[in-house]
Amino acid sequence: MDCLQGSECKGNLFSAVAIDYGAVIPFKRRILETAWGNFCGGACRDLRAAYEQFCDTHGHWLEDYALFRALKARHNDAYYLEWPAEFVRRVPAALVQARQELADQIDQVRFAQFLLFRQAEHLEEHAHARGLRLIGDLPFFVSRTRATCGQTRSYSY
């Protein structure tokens, strides 16, 4: 069984020429949530080992990133300096508690990253097999709305 059934992706008719972010974002969030629910319910068992391997290999950034995303969602997408002070200052006890309370949301962020890496790696292999090389893109400036800024505060002022 796949992580998503075709019927679970239906329900929206999108424009073919313009991106309606206001409609796409909740739609994508919903199907990622469904996929995660199916995965937890035993769908695509063959991905389980790869998912756990991914979480282990990428844990050094994924854990903080997933917590950041879950906290951002909990605070209605507010800029992180507007969150309660214990999260801005990254007080360890507050982070431990948030990890427990937001465990399911954190898992979903991890899972979405796992799916994206899987597809992107497949795309990269596909390109290299055809003699195409991909040029990456690294931002010059770290955005203040990003997890990296919150984790490395000593560099961020």
Added chain:
Amino acid sequence: MSSAANAAPPSSSRTCGRRTYGWGHLQAESFKDEAHLDAIVKEAQEMVNTALGLLRLSPRARLNDMNDHSQRVNPPPFPAEYRSSGVLLHVASLPSPYGIGDVGPAALAWIDRLHEAGQSWCRRCRWVQRGTATPLINPCRPSPGTSC
């Protein structure tokens, strides 16, 4: 609902570490432990050594290397004689029945199309989850992020 991975304690990733050498130092900002930091440093050293080794090759040898698509591309500077082309297209701009382009079948088909057209490069813009609803004005200079 919680995965087995969630049962593991939160990552104890460190945020700053440094290795000092005769010629300077390398600093890493996010790593798991000392062994991981050593691995990062080793990889960085290998990249520097590769780049230095390539600079010692003749321009002709470098050009041959660049045109051999079966191997990993050499880092810049590229040989002066090297010529190739590619296309910049944001993945969000690919056709999709789901409202926004993604790294699925349309992206694979796009790679095939570039290959048929004899292209060598495809620029991959940042794939960052977008937080707010903003119209796509310039697909490749998004701010602050890009949907995927």
